[in-house]
Amino acid sequence: MQRRDFLRKLAITTGGITVxxxxxxxxxxxSSTTADGLSIGTPQNPIKLPVSTDPIADGLANxxxxxxxxxxxxxxxxxxxAAFETQFGVKISTxxxxxxxxxxxxxxxxxxxxxxxxxxxxxxxxxxIAADILxxxxxxxxxxxGNVISGLRNPYYDLESQYTVPYFIYGNGIGYRTDVIxxxxxxxxxxxxxxxxxxxxxxxxxxxxxxxxxxxxxxxxGNDANSSDPDEIKKAGEALIEMREAVNPKVDILGYxxxxxxNRDIQFLWSGDMFTAVQYMPEGLDPGVLGFWYPExxxxxxxxxxxxxxxxxxxxxxxxxxFLSDTDSALKNRxxxxxxxxxxxxxxxxxxxxxxxxxxxxxxxxxxxxxxxGLAQVTLEPAVDALWLEQxxxxxxx
Amino acid sequence: MKRTPRLWTLFALPGTTWLxxxxxxxxxxxxxxxxxxxxxxxxxxxPQWNPxxxxxxxxxxxxxxxxxxxxxxxxxxxxxxxxxxMVISFTIGFPIAYFLARHSGKRKLLxxxxxxxxxxxxxxxxxxxxxxxxxxxGLFTRFMRLFGVNYNWLDGSPITVVLGLVYGYVPFLILxxxxxxxxxxxxxxxxxxxxxxNSRQAFRLVTMxxxxxxxxxxxxxxxxxMFGDYYTNDLLSRSPSTEMLGNQIDFFLxxxxxxxxxxxxxxxxxxxxxxxxxxxxxxxxxxARQTTR
Numbered sequence: 130m131q132r133r134d135f136l137r138k139l140a141i142t143t144g145g146i147t148v149x150x151x152x153x154x155x156x157x158x159x160s161s162t163t164a165d166g167l168s169i170g171t172p173q174n175p176i177k178l179p180v181s182t183d184p185i186a187d188g189l190a191n192x193x194x195x196x197x198x199x200x201x202x203x204x205x206x207x208x209x210x211a212a213f214e215t216q217f218g219v220k221i222s223t224x225x226x227x228x229x230x231x232x233x234x235x236x237x238x239x240x241x242x243x244x245x246x247x248x249x250x251x252x253x254x255x256x257x258i259a260a261d262i263l264x265x266x267x268x269x270x271x272x273x274x275g276n277v278i279s280g281l282r283n284p285y286y287d288l289e290s291q292y293t294v295p296y297f298i299y300g301n302g303i304g305y306r307t308d309v310i311x312x313x314x315x316x317x318x319x320x321x322x323x324x325x326x327x328x329x330x331x332x333x334x335x336x337x338x339x340x341x342x343x344x345x346x347x348x349x350x351g352n353d354a355n356s357s358d359p360d361e362i363k364k365a366g367e368a369l370i371e372m373r374e375a376v377n378p379k380v381d382i383l384g385y386x387x388x389x390x391x392n393r394d395i396q397f398l399w400s401g402d403m404f405t406a407v408q409y410m411p412e413g414l415d416p417g418v419l420g421f422w423y424p425e426x427x428x429x430x431x432x433x434x435x436x437x438x439x440x441x442x443x444x445x446x447x448x449x450x451x452f453l454s455d456t457d458s459a460l461k462n463r464x465x466x467x468x469x470x471x472x473x474x475x476x477x478x479x480x481x482x483x484x485x486x487x488x489x490x491x492x493x494x495x496x497x498x499x500x501x502x503g504l505a506q507v508t509l510e511p512a513v514d515a516l517w518l519e520q521x522x523x524x525x526x527x
Numbered sequence: 528m529k530r531t532p533r534l535w536t537l538f539a540l541p542g543t544t545w546l547x548x549x550x551x552x553x554x555x556x557x558x559x560x561x562x563x564x565x566x567x568x569x570x571x572x573x574p575q576w577n578p579x580x581x582x583x584x585x586x587x588x589x590x591x592x593x594x595x596x597x598x599x600x601x602x603x604x605x606x607x608x609x610x611x612x613m614v615i616s617f618t619i620g621f622p623i624a625y626f627l628a629r630h631s632g633k634r635k636l637l638x639x640x641x642x643x644x645x646x647x648x649x650x651x652x653x654x655x656x657x658x659x660x661x662x663x664x665g666l667f668t669r670f671m672r673l674f675g676v677n678y679n680w681l682d683g684s685p686i687t688v689v690l691g692l693v694y695g696y697v698p699f700l701i702l703x704x705x706x707x708x709x710x711x712x713x714x715x716x717x718x719x720x721x722x723x724x725n726s727r728q729a730f731r732l733v734t735m736x737x738x739x740x741x742x743x744x745x746x747x748x749x750x751x752x753m754f755g756d757y758y759t760n761d762l763l764s765r766s767p768s769t770e771m772l773g774n775q776i777d778f779f780l781x782x783x784x785x786x787x788x789x790x791x792x793x794x795x796x797x798x799x800x801x802x803x804x805x806x807x808x809x810x811x812x813x814x815a816r817q818t819t820r
Contacts, residue, residue: 167568228781234571259568330682336765338783373767377683381765392662392681511565514784521783526597526775527604527767 167255171355171507175285178258178292184267185443192442195220196449199232199243205453206465213452219445229253236262236437244440245449247296248432251286252508254293257435264438265291270447273454276472280501281431293433294450295471298495299401300429300503301340304384307420307489309394315422320348322422323397324368326375333379333387333396334372338521339506340428341380344397345369347426354428354504357513366520373524380525385409385467388419400493404486405467421493429495429503431471469495554797561586561790570784589788593795598775605772608685609753612692616749617742619693620700627701628708639705646698654691654762661687661763683766691759696749703748707741708734740815743807751800772796 170176198205202225210221224241226232229249233256235241249257257263268274274282274294281295303315303323309331314322323332323344334341343354345365356362372378384396385405400421407416434453436446452458459470464485469475477494480486486494495503509517559574562581566573575581592598623642631638645653660667661680668680680687711734719729757773772792779789 230569230571230784231781233569237569256569330679333765336782377766377768379683379765380767383765390662391664511567511570511784514570518783518785522592522775522778523597525767525770525778526601527770 167508168258169255169508170251170284170286170288172285172505175288177288178254180265180291181261182264182438184265185270185447187267187269189444191217191219191444191448193219194442195222196245196442196445197221197243198223198245198247198449199226199236199241200224200247201226204248204466204468206462208465209453209458209462212458212461213449216452217445217448219442221449229256233257233260233262236260242439243437244442244446245434245436247434249293249435250430250432251284252506254286254433254435255508258292262437262439263292263435264440264443266294266436266450267447270444271451271454273451273456276454276456276459276474278471278473278497278500280497281471284431285505286507287433293435294454295431295433296453297401297466297468298429298431298471298500299399299468300423300495300499301335301344301397301427302400302424302493303395303422304388304398304403304406304493305395305420305422306388306391306418308418310420312420312422319424320344322395323348323378324372324375328395329376331394332376333381333384333393333398334369335397335399336380336382338517339509340399341369341397342366342517342520343428343504343506345372347424352426352504354506355509357510357516359516362513362516362520366523369520369524373527389414389416400495401466401468403490403493404463404469407485407487407490408467416487417489419487420489423492423499425502427503428506429500430506431500433471473497557790557793561787561794563787565784565787572786572790585785585787586791589791590795593792598772598792601770601772601775604770605754608689608692608769608771609750611689612696612753613746613750615689615693616697616700617746620697620704620745621742624701624704624708627705628711629713642698642701650695651758651762654695654759657691657694658762681763683764683768685769687763688760688769688771691763692753692756695756695759696753699752700745700749703745704738704741707738707744711737740811743811747804747807750803754796754800 168176168178196219198221200223205223210223213219214221224243226235226241229252232241232246232249233253236243236246236257237260246257268290271294274290277295278298281298283289284293284295287293303320310322318325322328323334334344339354342362342365343356345368346353346356346361349361349364349368351361351365353361356365379393382398382402384393384398385402386409387393388396388403389406389409389411391411400423403419403421406419410416410419434450436443436450440446453462453470454472456472456474459472459475460479460483463470463475463480464483469480477491477496480494481488481491556574559576559581560572562578562583563575564573564582565571589598593602627635627638627642657667658681659665662668663679663681668678671678678684715733715737716729719733720726724732755773755776757771757777760769760771760774761777776789776792776796779792780786783789
């Protein structure tokens with residue numbers, strides 16, 4: 130797509146959304162609440178979340194004992210955990226979740242009772258607020274909040290960052306083997322490379338209906354990652370079926386293992402996966418074979434940390450958030466996790482200088498500019514969600 | 528003597544309780560999810576416990592998808608894969624069970640142990656081991672190249688999925704089959720031979736009919752889990768072109784905001800299996816009646 134074309138489409142689309150938002154607020158009384166009662170902020174319609182309790186008081190002493198964390202698997206460096214334990218003289222115990230929906234369900238029914246939740250995204254946030262699970266943060270415990278990328282200090286999903294502090298950022302794009310595919314292929318053909326029959330049996334897309342269908346929408350020339358246009362959604366589904374016929378793709382999230390292992394050449398994935406892939410590189414092989422194409426039109430996301438209302442150690446919970454927002458601790462944490470901390474103090478140059486990122490993956494780094502131009506994904510209305518799921522089933526049913 | 532019927536009822540109590548608590552109630556709960564609604568905020572299932580208010584709109588859409596939509600292909604593929612896997616399992620399993628029962632002599636226990644021991648290892652571990660063996664530089668792939676077979680096993684290939692199913696379930700076929708064959712009255716074979724049947728005829732006319740009950744039982748035992756299997760596919764393929772019903776159920780229940788669809792597919796699959804099973808049970812009962820006559 131031509132740059133000018135892209136800008137024009139952007140203008141048309143954002144204009145459309147603004148109109149839609151205006152109509153919505155006319156009907157719904159001016160809030161960003163969807164028809165089903167969820168408070169969902171969008172970049173066009175940011176939201177200040179309701180607050181039902183006060184944050185903890187200033188200057189409280191740290192609790193002792195155990196700090197309970199709820200986190201994705203391998204999403205915090207064990208060395209960072211040990212460092213925090215030593216510094217604060219406490220034990221950290223971690224529970225693992227593998228889907229946001231599952232985590233919210235288990236938080237609601239009391240299976241999980243953590244102090245801190247790591248790695249939730251805005252789609253989960255709306256539900257956590259609706260279920261009244263979180264407590265507002267007292268920033269006096271989080272001086273490192275100032276390190277956060279400026280564009281994320283007042284995010285659309287949580288204006289004034291009442292509940293959340295960003296953890297990692299990433300963008301959707303294409304990871305590939307530089308020894309098989311040349312960078313220029315993407316400059317010429319963009320997303321179309323994923324439809325190239327040359328890569329039959331060597332290609333995969335993300336096992337995430339929102340991400341992969343949105344990618345197909347972008348490939349078709351659209352730029353709405355939350356499209357509610359039945360025609361556009363259907364065409365995206367058809368594009369994926371076309372891909373299925375041409376390249377018999379796999380649908381999983383294993384690119385970070387399979388690409389370095391040489392089992393596949395190309396995958397649509399989250400940028401952070403490619404940094405994780407560096408650690409999966411077979412002994413003696415140059416990580417320079419890992420490449421990443423960061424599309425001009427794509428989804429950029431971040432996840433965040435938050436404290437539960439029922440936290441037994443709320444002060445420690447704040448301390449952990451502060452700890453992970455410290456530049457050095459975040460760099461240490463990143464060494465293991467791979468993903469990129471949402472800190473302004475950790476620039477592309479810092480990361481390159483750390484020697485842990487091969488030159489070939491510079492494009493996978495999310496710069497503040499890329500973050501600003503990235504598209505956001507928000508929770509879909511049930512009826513629209515059903516349209517997306519219908520197309521996804523048609524694709525995955527083979 | 529008057530108390531006997533009540534006593535027998537009492538004996539049936541543990542079994543009945545078991546069946547009600549662990550089958551009837553859960554199955555009813557699945558139905559309540561399938562015909563229930565979705566929480567508008569949290570997008571998880573809200574079971575409708577009152578059958579009078581069951582909502583069939585979503586269910587009928589999913590059924591339509593099964594009969595003429597995208598799920599139709601998945602259903603057909605599932606049946607074909609399971610059928611192929613069962614044919615291969617019988618081809619491998621029957622001779623082994625027969626050998627164990629008839630010809631293994633003193634080493635019977637050793638052979639049995641050799642078959643069972645690998646299956647003490649967790650199913651997932653065994654499948655993950657195969658992922659290593661079958662990868663492009665895996666031992667098995669390299670070994671096959673010696674014979675000129677250069678095949679990308681993990682390429683989302685139906686062959687790999689079917690063989691994975693066979694590998695996963697074949698011991699569950701061998702053991703009940705062995706148990707049946709071992710109890711056969713082999714003197715009947717001798718009698719058949721005395722009456723002029725050659726060994727092939729004796730096998731076809733005596734051994735096979737007598738082991739039919741065992742064959743059916745073993746077949747059902749492996750068919751049931753195969754129909755619902757999704758992790759074999761998840762680990763060995765992950766390609767839409769090999770998607771089975773189990774994978775769709777997994778997706779709807781764990782990864783989507785439409786858990787009712789998953790619940791409905793569970794019900795459809797159960798009814799299908801129940802039909803298959805009652806057919807087999809009837810045929811074995813008929814056969815039993817014929818042989819006792």
